[in-house]
Amino acid sequence: MRAIRVYPHEITSGNVNQILERLHNLGVTDILYEAKNVDGKVFYSSKLAEVIDDRLSLICESAKEYKMRVSVWFCTFPEGYRGRLLGSGISRFLRKNPDCAAVDDEGYSTLEHPVPCDYGLENYACPANPKVQDYELGLIKEIVKGYPVNGIHLDFIRYPIPGDYCYCDYCTTHFKNTFGISIKDEEASRYLLKWRQQTITDFVNKVYGELKSVDNNLLLSALVWKYDDCLKFTQDWKQWNMDFISPMFHHKGLFKRPIWVRNEIHKNRTMSNKRMVASIGGLYSDLFTKKEWDLCEKYAIEGGAEGILYEHYGLLEVVSTLENSRMSDIKKIMRWNLFLIDHSIRVRISKLRRSS
Numbered sequence: 001m002r003a004i005r006v007y008p009h010e011i012t013s014g015n016v017n018q019i020l021e022r023l024h025n026l027g028v029t030d031i032l033y034e035a036k037n038v039d040g041k042v043f044y045s046s047k048l049a050e051v052i053d054d055r056l057s058l059i060c061e062s063a064k065e066y067k068m069r070v071s072v073w074f075c076t077f078p079e080g081y082r083g084r085l086l087g088s089g090i091s092r093f094l095r096k097n098p099d100c101a102a103v104d105d106e107g108y109s110t111l112e113h114p115v116p117c118d119y120g121l122e123n124y125a126c127p128a129n130p131k132v133q134d135y136e137l138g139l140i141k142e143i144v145k146g147y148p149v150n151g152i153h154l155d156f157i158r159y160p161i162p163g164d165y166c167y168c169d170y171c172t173t174h175f176k177n178t179f180g181i182s183i184k185d186e187e188a189s190r191y192l193l194k195w196r197q198q199t200i201t202d203f204v205n206k207v208y209g210e211l212k213s214v215d216n217n218l219l220l221s222a223l224v225w226k227y228d229d230c231l232k233f234t235q236d237w238k239q240w241n242m243d244f245i246s247p248m249f250h251h252k253g254l255f256k257r258p259i260w261v262r263n264e265i266h267k268n269r270t271m272s273n274k275r276m277v278a279s280i281g282g283l284y285s286d287l288f289t290k291k292e293w294d295l296c297e298k299y300a301i302e303g304g305a306e307g308i309l310y311e312h313y314g315l316l317e318v319v320s321t322l323e324n325s326r327m328s329d330i331k332k333i334m335r336w337n338l339f340l341i342d343h344s345i346r347v348r349i350s351k352l353r354r355s356s
């Protein structure tokens with residue numbers, strides 16, 4: 001599998017065929033189209049959520065021609081965003097149901113104190129609240145019943161990070177009923193992480209059951225943290241019913257070399273026999289050369305993944321890189337080296353400031 005993330009605004013009626021043709025020529029087999037954005041707005045015909053417009057129809061129609069599969073990238077629990085990426089404001093669902101917002105250990109809801117995230121701030125719904133779960137599941141059912149999609153790819157399938165969540169009224173009451181002590185009790189910390197992991201596991205497995213009851217061929221997948229990080233972020237994905245999993249092996253953001261991808265995937269494969277499509281890219285993926293993307297794909301397969309997911313912040317940048325221009329690779333290597341010099345100077349200055 002060679003899958004690629006496509007953000008909603010990157011597809012229009014004017015460019016959809018041209019973009020899919022380019023992806024097809026690059027050997028991309030699967031489009032993961034983000035039809036529910038991080039701000040909770042949607043890009044398909046929904047009766048439940050605020051609709052920007054129905055671009056999912058466009059992409060499904062065009063993908064048929066190029067025999068590519070389309071799954072929906074679904075930003076699960078964020079229901080509001082403000083920042084440099086696409087999206088603006090709080091979803092109608094969260095505005096109408098402020099009690100559904102996740103609440104931190106100091107009692108602030110994500111409506112009052114939004115959570116820092118990629119290039120902005122997000123308003124996050126409580127993953128445990130049944131009203132939230134019913135709503136998100138309702139959207140997923142609308143999509144798979146209304147469109148000829150191949151599956152659903154869950155993103156943000158966890159509690160908010162960073163921070164300690166959730167202490168909303170629902171979680172407070174439910175915790176007390178389950179464990180017989182207050183969620184604020186010192187002893188509660190013994191149960192909290194496992195309880196949160198189980199909440200996410202139960203929801204994922206419910207989504208899986210719903211998908212298979214609609215059509216057994218529908219695939220459920222998710223973007224997750226790799227196994228040595230996932231538990232602290234409430235993602236015990238070894239327990240999830242899932243057709244494949246996409247842990248993030250984003251080497252460049254961690255200042256690792258591409259070979260790290262192979263070693264990490266291999267480690268994750270020995271921990272779980274789940275089918276794996278490795279997420280490659282992430283932070284600084286705009287500075288990946290074609291050679292780097294190709295090398296990561298080779299290492300991902302060698303490590304035991306069944307394919308890769310191109311994870312990025314701009315489709316056209318990745319596509320033009322993959323279409324290859326030696327000049328573009330040389331420019332990117334220069335930009336990356338300049339970035340590294342700048343980065344190491346900043347690190348040294350901040351160390352000097354701390355020591356003085």
Ligand SMILES: [Zn+2]
Pocket residue numbers: 102103126127128129166167168169170171172
């Ligand atoms: Zn809660």
